[in-house]
Amino acid sequence: MSYLGSVKSSMSWRDDLRYKLLGPFWPEYLVAKELRKKGWTVFRHFNCFDPDNGQYAEIDVLAVSADGFLVIEIKSYAGEWESRDHMPMPMWQRIGWSAPDKSPVWQVKRARLALINSIRRAYPAVKRRVLDSCRTYVLLDRGRVINATEPFIQKAWADMAVTVWPLASRTALPVATAPASAAFLEWLGLYRTRYQWRWYFRLLHKVGYLQRYLERIDMRRGPL
Structure with missing residues (x-):
């Protein structure tokens, strides 16, 4: 299988039918199922508020164990894409389309930061090495990144501490x-x-008004 290539060719007809019925929720289910088999406690669609910068982020799949965290973004990107994660404003551009899309690598990096800042706010004495064991992935269930093997893209992903894999590599x-x-x-x-x-x-x-609403919740309920 080519790097970051499509995995739909390896699907059974049952999986293909489930995919058509459930769309992006099906690959999220597959990843969660795999992680539970490996002993992780899994949360899907985990939303967190970053108290340091007032941003709100969603994590597609969050896995937790004594080893740390896995923060996973799953994208159903069909077609061929060019990563521009090495640029000041990271974007992904679909070949043949005029408008770029948000980089899932940048999205999952932001979600990871929101999670870590939330935990640090709730547990000020937490040991840094526990949070440093937060590993971050982007899994693509369709499509491919045509410049994924370019050194400048590999460096950009490494600098953001994000691993990009096809869904089959779960x-x-x-x-x-x-x-x-x-x-x-x-x-x-x-x-x-x-x-x-x-x-x-x-x-x-x-x-x-979301940030103000969440701040009012904090004032009423106190710290988590």
């Missing part, structure tokens, strides 16, 4: 050696309930 994700503590998982569950992407969060975000 089996190469690391195995968890031990579960995370029950207290920490309980905190994550409460945090997720608090910041989940409710329909009115979308509306507030669109009109520019």
Whole structure:
């Protein structure tokens, strides 16, 4: 299989039918299933608020264990793409299309930062080495990046500490050696309930009032 190539040719007809019915939720399910087999506690569509810069981010798949975190962005990008992650404003450009799209590498880097800042705010005494074990991936279930092997793109991805793989490489994700503590998982569950992407969060975000709303929640409820 070519680097970052399509995996649809390797799908069974059942998988292909599920993909057509469920769209991007199907590859997320496959990744979550693989990680649970490897011993990780998995959260899908995990939303977090970055207290340091006031930004709100969504993580497609968040896996947690005693080894740290896996932050995973999954993209259903059909066709051929050119990465421009080495530029000051990272974008991806689909070949034959005029408008570029947001870089999933930049998106997952931003989501990772939001998660780490949230945890540091809640656990000021947390050891840095635990947070340094946060590994970050972009998995593509369709399409390919035509310049993925170029040295300047590889360097850009390495500088952002993001690994880009085709979805078929999900089996190469690391195995968890031990579960995370029950207290920490309980905190994550409460945090997720608090910041989940409710329909009115979308509306507030669109009109520019989401940050103020979340700040009012913090004032009422105190620290997590």
